[in-house]
Amino acid sequence: MDCPCCGKDCVRPAQDVLASIDTMYMACPDCAADPNLGKSSPVKELPERIDRCNSCGRAPLDVVMLDALNILVEMGLRDDGDNLRSVGSPLIAVGYKLAYPPRLGPKSLIIAGEHLRKDAAETILRRIPEVKGVILTGGVPGVVDSERGPREWSLLAGCGMRGDVIQSLFGDLVIYRSQSKIHIEFPRSGSPKMKILESLYFKGKVTDVVDGLCGPGTLGLMCVLAGARRVVLNDIWLPAVENVMLNLEANKDLLGIEDIERLEHPTDAVAGEPVLVGRASGACEIEVYHGDLKRLFSKARPASLCLIDHFPGSDTRRLEEVCRCCVETVIV
Ligand SMILES: C[S@@+](CC[C@H](N)C(=O)[O-])C[C@H]1O[C@@H](n2cnc3c(N)ncnc32)[C@H](O)[C@@H]1O
Numbered sequence: 001m002d003c004p005c006c007g008k009d010c011v012r013p014a015q016d017v018l019a020s021i022d023t024m025y026m027a028c029p030d031c032a033a034d035p036n037l038g039k040s041s042p043v044k045e046l047p048e049r050i051d052r053c054n055s056c057g058r059a060p061l062d063v064v065m066l067d068a069l070n071i072l073v074e075m076g077l078r079d080d081g082d083n084l085r086s087v088g089s090p091l092i093a094v095g096y097k098l099a100y101p102p103r104l105g106p107k108s109l110i111i112a113g114e115h116l117r118k119d120a121a122e123t124i125l126r127r128i129p130e131v132k133g134v135i136l137t138g139g140v141p142g143v144v145d146s147e148r149g150p151r152e153w154s155l156l157a158g159c160g161m162r163g164d165v166i167q168s169l170f171g172d173l174v175i176y177r178s179q180s181k182i183h184i185e186f187p188r189s190g191s192p193k194m195k196i197l198e199s200l201y202f203k204g205k206v207t208d209v210v211d212g213l214c215g216p217g218t219l220g221l222m223c224v225l226a227g228a229r230r231v232v233l234n235d236i237w238l239p240a241v242e243n244v245m246l247n248l249e250a251n252k253d254l255l256g257i258e259d260i261e262r263l264e265h266p267t268d269a270v271a272g273e274p275v276l277v278g279r280a281s282g283a284c285e286i287e288v289y290h291g292d293l294k295r296l297f298s299k300a301r302p303a304s305l306c307l308i309d310h311f312p313g314s315d316t317r318r319l320e321e322v323c324r325c326c327v328e329t330v331i332v
């Protein structure tokens, strides 16, 4: 599978990622202890540089962020009072709940931060082998409110595609997202959203599902894994819909998908009338729409369960009203 962002091999089949995830970020027997640098310590109190492991070549996360901080100081974007936290958020290319600080190999980290510049991002990418992309952030990317315009972060250098391992009682999936266009959502331990899905499953309700605000597809695809017969995924934001189509392909074997059809290639980033973009068949009948949930049921058949997973603090009353044609609506 070619990565839609850089054309290289960033997107691997989910089963291959899951088979290697437990050792992906582990230290080798020769790796030095984690330096555990103070995240709030100013540059002047930090070591200048720490070498990578001689045997495996990998670097603790702090070491990579230290290198990035030093480049930003050198280029005048940070000063010696700044600290590791000031660089931005370190996003490992495949997010996974780890009980230890990760050791990073080549192209395994995306840095997402404020006050970054293209030339500095390109220098970071050229000089730090572990970094695969640098993103300039600001606000929440995507469509937070359909009345207001969308927002994108800016991919300054490299590739912005990354995945997260999502775990549930039904099994694990790898959900890829274009990180400069889709909000960050860390896989949290005891994930509250998965707990809601699991509880619905035990009540026998995960059979015919609409994931109305699906983002890259986490909940809807988890419903497929849980054995649903029909799942409709819908989002108003085209990059989210494109990520869903990619995630169908990447998780194809785990989801028992036999065939994926691409029906339309919408051009508007924010949807008006819902468009059926793609379909997948096999163990479950899956439909993927690019549409405003307020209009979805003019095209898609209502379901017995409709999931509404909006951004925290968003008003969902109007959406709940339009989903009354479904037997049950659950706010996730
Ligand atoms: C919190 S995110 C969903 C996250 C997703 N369930 C997941 O677990 O990855 C909310 C999503 O709602 C979408 N959205 C916002 N307003 C919408 C609307 N009126 N119709 C359809 N999608 C909408 C946004 O584009 C965004 O992807």
Ligand SMILES: [Zn+2]
Pocket: 003, 004, 005, 006, 007, 008, 009, 010, 011, 159, 160, 161
């Ligand atoms: Zn890529």
Ligand SMILES: [Zn+2]
Pocket: 027, 028, 029, 030, 031, 032, 053, 054, 055, 056, 057, 058
């Ligand atoms: Zn090592």
